[in-house]
Amino acid sequence: MRHHLPLLPLMLAVWGLVVIAVSPAQAQTQRARPPQFDDAVTSRIFFSEMSTAFRGDRPTLSSLRELHAATAIAQSEAAATEDSAASGHGWNKLISPLSLEDEVKRVKLKFDAGLTTPGAFNSGGYQDARLNLSILASLFAVISEYSGDVRWKSDAKTARDLVAKTARNCAAGSTPVFNEAQLRKADLQDLVSGAGLTAAKTSDQENDWSMIVDRSPLMEYCQLLVDQLSDQSNDAATAAENVDKLRKNAELLAMVGEVLTKDGMDDSEDDDYATLSHEMSTAALSVVSAIERQDFEAVRGGVGKITQSCANCHEQYR
Incomplete structure (x- = not known):
């Protein structure tokens, strides 16, 4: 039976012979010579000292971090603006559902508080009513186009048209306009309380901003x-x-x-x-x-x- 030598010891033996065959003198002659540089040439390309490479004060690690952070913020804001323009209405890129809901409630309470008597309304209260109803009309218009889940979305178009119409009528004070504003107060209470706008004709019109605010x-x-x-x-x-x-x-x-x-x-x-x-x-x-x-x-x-x-x-x- 033929016996075989183990492979690893055989490889090591061969490698040893190769190493021994190359003398130190031969190895030295096979190395590349170090390059030679002309200072007159390299001085036009490289700085002789790091300190001469900067104009003004040498930047610190903290200043570089601040610059990087500012650049990242600017890029993020630019991207957010582009996303808003590219994603249809993009309201969800600008405002959260919580902010919309809270502002509707806040302005609704302010509108309610301003409707006291016809006399107070006619003597200047109609201006506050116009402002508050105009804000509400804008908020409902945004809610109607909002791409995410937000409260009152199903009634938003109807609420938008109701309050926008009354806001336009509040350009001047009168008892009929005060009574109309009282009706909007009741409508808004129904909406906020969860009853919906059952007493109003449902609207399905898209936003016409010239008629909203x-x-x-x-x-x-x-x-x-x-x-x-x-x-x-x-x-x-x-x-x-x-x-x-x-x-x-x-x-x-x-x-x-x-x-x-x-x-x-x-x-x-x-x-x-x-x-x-x-x-x-x-x-x-x-x-x-x-x-x-x-x-x-x-x-x-x-x-x-x-x-x-x-x-x-x-x-x-x-």
Whole structure:
């Protein structure tokens, strides 16, 4: 029987013979010579010292991190704006269902409190009613187009038409208009309580923003939101204490900025006006992003951008 040598010892023996066959002198002659560089040439390409490679102060690790974070935030905000434009109505990119629901309830209570007597209504109360009903009409219009689940969505179009009609009639005070406003108060109570709008004719019309809200009450609403944001972010500590209110008001401003550019709204076809409106929405979204990061100095900076965007708009449009 033929015996075979184990394979591993045989391979090691062969490798040893190969290594021994190459002498140290031969190995030395086979190595590549180190390259030679001409300083006159390399000095035009490479810096002689790291410190000479920077203009101004040498960047620190913390400054590079801050720059990276700021770049990431800007890219995120730009992507959010593009997503909003590319995803149909995109309201869910601007405002949460909770903010919509809370604001409907808040404005409804404010509207109720202003309806006291015909005399008070006719002497100025109709202006407050017009503002509150205009806000509600806008909120219901947004709810009707909202892509996610949100309360009152099935009745939103009907509620939108009812309150928008009464808001237009509240351009002046009179007893008939006061009585109409009282009917809207009852309708809104039924809606909020869960009974629905059974007494009203159901609407299935898509949003016609020219019939839903005028720019004047929306601009007044914007100013109220901006004032609240400023009060809620006087300093980082105040901002940290008012996170929920800041988030809601910032989302509402982002929403209003989008509404102002809808077909049928005044100057919506003006590219400069649309740019200013989108700047306000983008600044408002930056406040929401800063809240999520718990960066309250950035919250204050975002509120400052909102204020500046409003000032830029007021310089050109009134």
